[in-house]
Amino acid sequence: MTPQSEEQLMKRQEARRQQILDAALKVFAVRGLHGAKMSLIAEEAKLSAGQLYRFFESKEELFITLIRQVAKETAREIGNIYNLPGSPYRKLRAFTATILEEDGAQYPFKLIQQANTDEQVPDEAKQLLGQFSAKRFVEELLPLFEEGQRVGDFAQGDARELISAFLTILSAVITLNMPLDDDHRLPSADLLMRIVAGPGA
Amino acid sequence: MTPQSEEQLMKRQEARRQQILDAALKVFAVRGLHGAKMSLIAEEAKLSAGQLYRFFESKEELFITLIRQVAKETAREIGNIYNLPGSPYRKLRAFTATILEEDGAQYPFKLIQQANTDEQVPDEAKQLLGQFSAKRFVEELLPLFEEGQRVGDFAQGDARELISAFLTILSAVITLNMPLDDDHRLPSADLLMRIVAGPGA
Amino acid sequence: MTPQSEEQLMKRQEARRQQILDAALKVFAVRGLHGAKMSLIAEEAKLSAGQLYRFFESKEELFITLIRQVAKETAREIGNIYNLPGSPYRKLRAFTATILEEDGAQYPFKLIQQANTDEQVPDEAKQLLGQFSAKRFVEELLPLFEEGQRVGDFAQGDARELISAFLTILSAVITLNMPLDDDHRLPSADLLMRIVAGPGA
Amino acid sequence: MTPQSEEQLMKRQEARRQQILDAALKVFAVRGLHGAKMSLIAEEAKLSAGQLYRFFESKEELFITLIRQVAKETAREIGNIYNLPGSPYRKLRAFTATILEEDGAQYPFKLIQQANTDEQVPDEAKQLLGQFSAKRFVEELLPLFEEGQRVGDFAQGDARELISAFLTILSAVITLNMPLDDDHRLPSADLLMRIVAGPGA
DNA sequence: TATGAATGAGCATTCATTCAT
DNA sequence: CATGAATGAATGCTCATTCAT
Numbered sequence: 001m002t003p004q005s006e007e008q009l010m011k012r013q014e015a016r017r018q019q020i021l022d023a024a025l026k027v028f029a030v031r032g033l034h035g036a037k038m039s040l041i042a043e044e045a046k047l048s049a050g051q052l053y054r055f056f057e058s059k060e061e062l063f064i065t066l067i068r069q070v071a072k073e074t075a076r077e078i079g080n081i082y083n084l085p086g087s088p089y090r091k092l093r094a095f096t097a098t099i100l101e102e103d104g105a106q107y108p109f110k111l112i113q114q115a116n117t118d119e120q121v122p123d124e125a126k127q128l129l130g131q132f133s134a135k136r137f138v139e140e141l142l143p144l145f146e147e148g149q150r151v152g153d154f155a156q157g158d159a160r161e162l163i164s165a166f167l168t169i170l171s172a173v174i175t176l177n178m179p180l181d182d183d184h185r186l187p188s189a190d191l192l193m194r195i196v197a198g199p200g201a
Numbered sequence: 202m203t204p205q206s207e208e209q210l211m212k213r214q215e216a217r218r219q220q221i222l223d224a225a226l227k228v229f230a231v232r233g234l235h236g237a238k239m240s241l242i243a244e245e246a247k248l249s250a251g252q253l254y255r256f257f258e259s260k261e262e263l264f265i266t267l268i269r270q271v272a273k274e275t276a277r278e279i280g281n282i283y284n285l286p287g288s289p290y291r292k293l294r295a296f297t298a299t300i301l302e303e304d305g306a307q308y309p310f311k312l313i314q315q316a317n318t319d320e321q322v323p324d325e326a327k328q329l330l331g332q333f334s335a336k337r338f339v340e341e342l343l344p345l346f347e348e349g350q351r352v353g354d355f356a357q358g359d360a361r362e363l364i365s366a367f368l369t370i371l372s373a374v375i376t377l378n379m380p381l382d383d384d385h386r387l388p389s390a391d392l393l394m395r396i397v398a399g400p401g402a
Numbered sequence: 403m404t405p406q407s408e409e410q411l412m413k414r415q416e417a418r419r420q421q422i423l424d425a426a427l428k429v430f431a432v433r434g435l436h437g438a439k440m441s442l443i444a445e446e447a448k449l450s451a452g453q454l455y456r457f458f459e460s461k462e463e464l465f466i467t468l469i470r471q472v473a474k475e476t477a478r479e480i481g482n483i484y485n486l487p488g489s490p491y492r493k494l495r496a497f498t499a500t501i502l503e504e505d506g507a508q509y510p511f512k513l514i515q516q517a518n519t520d521e522q523v524p525d526e527a528k529q530l531l532g533q534f535s536a537k538r539f540v541e542e543l544l545p546l547f548e549e550g551q552r553v554g555d556f557a558q559g560d561a562r563e564l565i566s567a568f569l570t571i572l573s574a575v576i577t578l579n580m581p582l583d584d585d586h587r588l589p590s591a592d593l594l595m596r597i598v599a600g601p602g603a
Numbered sequence: 604m605t606p607q608s609e610e611q612l613m614k615r616q617e618a619r620r621q622q623i624l625d626a627a628l629k630v631f632a633v634r635g636l637h638g639a640k641m642s643l644i645a646e647e648a649k650l651s652a653g654q655l656y657r658f659f660e661s662k663e664e665l666f667i668t669l670i671r672q673v674a675k676e677t678a679r680e681i682g683n684i685y686n687l688p689g690s691p692y693r694k695l696r697a698f699t700a701t702i703l704e705e706d707g708a709q710y711p712f713k714l715i716q717q718a719n720t721d722e723q724v725p726d727e728a729k730q731l732l733g734q735f736s737a738k739r740f741v742e743e744l745l746p747l748f749e750e751g752q753r754v755g756d757f758a759q760g761d762a763r764e765l766i767s768a769f770l771t772i773l774s775a776v777i778t779l780n781m782p783l784d785d786d787h788r789l790p791s792a793d794l795l796m797r798i799v800a801g802p803g804a
Numbered sequence: 805t806a807t808g809a810a811t812g813a814g815c816a817t818t819c820a821t822t823c824a825t
Numbered sequence: 826c827a828t829g830a831a832t833g834a835a836t837g838c839t840c841a842t843t844c845a846t
Contacts, residue, residue, distance in 0.1 A: 034235035035321050038837060048811050053838065110318070117376070119232055155395075165388035172373025175318065187366035187396075194356075194395050195388075239820060249828045251822080260820065433722055436637030440841060450807045452843080461841065512720075519713070519778065522638045557797075567790035574775025577720070589768035589798075596797050597790075641816060651832050653818080662816065 691751030
């Protein structure tokens with residue numbers, strides 16, 4: 001019976017599910033849809049391969065679920081930019097710096113890029129990405145940029161275009177991780193800010 | 202056997218080999234290491250699958266050879282920037298615009314990024330990239346940037362850092378190709394130039 | 403532990419065991435040896451999958467035990483034909499009609515046929531069937547048929563051959579259940595009786 | 604190039620395909636949809652497992668194709684009954700005897716029964732069977748039976764019902780193959796004919 | 805003792821590589 | 826030499842069986 005924990009069971013299940021999604025995020029992000037063997041995901045999640053199928057019907061469903069979750073979370077995170085202190089420029093700079101420095105922050109972006117680049121991703125994932133990533137994020141940031149342009153923080157011009165360029169570059173930079181010298185690191189937040197900076201910045 | 206064709210044979214062989222490498226570049230760049238089936242490469246090269254193995258021992262060798270060639274050629278192409286007309290700023294802007302607009306120009310960058318991102322890539326390819334891509338390209342551009350900084354075209358600071366940031370972003374943007382709205386395209390060359398632009402630009 | 407429950411325990415165990423066998427009969431009959439998942443049998447028996455293994459060492463043992471029991475019970479049921487009222491013809495007709503109409507009556511026959519048809523069936527089960535089903539059933543019915551032939555109810559000829567033909571056809575018809583038109587059903591008992599009917603029937 | 608045989612190639616391909624279908628018929632018929640491992644079919648067809656996939660997309664497609672072919676061929680064979688000599692009774696008896704004696708004749712019937720019995724066969728196969736097997740065969744034989752009833756060869760009553768009963772039993776008998784004594788064989792054609800025989804037979 | 809989560813062996817399928825033609 | 830058919834190793838997925846709780 002082991003009924004003591006009807007609710008605990010649900011919690012453990014949910015934790016497990018999330019554990020798999022976390023593992024899948026890393027593996028899919030780094031190795032791509034094909035390169036991500038279910039056995040690797042299982043290993044990363046510290047379970048047997050068979051267990052994955054108690055939570056997700058197939059590799060494809062796991063992938064799509066992951067994309068959906070990542071898209072949602074990323075949208076939410078971007079929305080949080082409005083809670084940061086200071087001017088639009090300072091908000092965006094802080095947001096950018098956080099993403100560049102956070103260690104795990106690269107995985108969602110890598111995943112989204114992998115999914116966008118890879119021709120064989122399932123259609124449903126493609127659609128999700130189409131809806132979420134670009135357009136939605138741009139709209140999310142639009143008020144910030146319009147305000148920023150008004151106060152001279154950001155360069156003039158089509159705000160949507162500016163945002164999508166900035167996001168594209170930010171995402172790409174996070175994803176790329178080109179191996180430089182030991183002395184050379186990813187571009188700094190300040191450098192990226194030049195893309196959008198206006199006269200008052 | 203006929204002696205006069207001895208040389209012609211070599212040439213035909215060499216042409217064939219290059220034909221395969223060209224095909225492999227496209228297929229690896231678009232589909233990644235895993236998605237690139239040998240049969241697809243053969244088809245793109247208008248050869249039978251079996252022929253590939255007369256020129257390359259394995260998929261892995263083909264990939265490594267390709268990386269090596271692309272790295273060399275890209276370095277050479279970057280070197281050609283010095284033959285472009287005008288100031289350092291104009292040279293770099295022209296170079297950037299060409300890469301962003303030329304259709305085939307994206308393949309080498311995509312390939313290099315695939316190779317850098319994908320963990321499955323054979324170690325030898327990783328090493329090649331480590332040696333060639335980043336460091337070498339940076340050194341290639343160093344004179345241009347130092348000159349540019351002197352004349353105020355480019356921002357002050359560690360030139361190597363500036364170059365590697367610029368290349369990282371350029372490469373990433375080319376690779377990313379994130380599907381934006383129908384109204385939004387990749388960042389323009391002018392936008393990317395803001396990253397390096399100095400007071401005189 | 404409590405002594406008075408010693409016996410009750412045995413009974414409960416036995417009931418449990420039979421519950422499993424009943425469930426297994428249905429599931430094996432309908433889905434075949436391969437299609438019958440242990441989890442389905444457990445569900446049908448309203449037990450957990452793990453419990454099955456407290457009563458049967460393996461799926462194979464469960465199957466063999468089931469075959470053994472079904473063969474015995476069917477032989478016993480066939481023996482009951484002598485308790486039916488009327489002439490040999492009427493006895494056999496009533497027996498036939500019951501089997502064709504009773505809903506659960508088809509399972510044992512389906513199971514036996516599955517076991518006979520399927521090559522994967524363990525050898526031990528095959529042997530059991532060889533010993534039990536055909537020969538034993540025929541011998542069971544031999545007195546009825548000899549009597550029937552004497553009184554003209556059944557056709558003349560080798561009685562054993564007549565019986566095995568009839569049983570074969572009856573079993574086959576029950577098992578087959580070929581989906582006919584909405585207007586066409588399984589052959590009726592009267593139709594099957596023609597196979598054995600003699601001049602006096 | 605090996606172009607000498609554009610046409611021969613097609614023929615060899617077709618032969619190979621049929622070789623697979625023949626092997627699949629045996630294996631599916633005997634072991635059922637689940638029990639039929641692709642490796643067994645390949646072995647029976649004397650090819651490697653991988654080769655099967657050059658001719659059929661999946662096990663399911665192979666199965667469906669097989670069902671389709673078997674249904675067609677069986678319909679054709681049944682149609683040939685009109686070319687047999689003699690009265691309707693003699694035609695049907697000759698047809699029945701042939702099927703009972705032909706060695707390979709059991710496989711198509713076994714296959715159809717497996718497919719009808721097994722709950723997990725793909726829907727497309729179910730539909731094919733629904734269209735082909737029962738109804739179509741009955742209609743095919745309707746003229747023969749109507750003629751037979753007119754001349755007193757066959758019993759009176761709903762001809763369609765009589766046919767479907769006869770076919771059901773014939774099919775079932777062929778399929779069943781219940782292991783009898785060494786002295787007892789399947790019911791003879793004459794015995795089966797009693798099911799349909801009329802006063803003049 | 806009962807549960808059902810966990811394991812892992814086994815089968816369907818794909819694709820790099822080989823080799824008969 | 827060129828072809829593409831054939832092989833088989835590798836991977837996704839299922840399910841009998843085990844075992845921690």
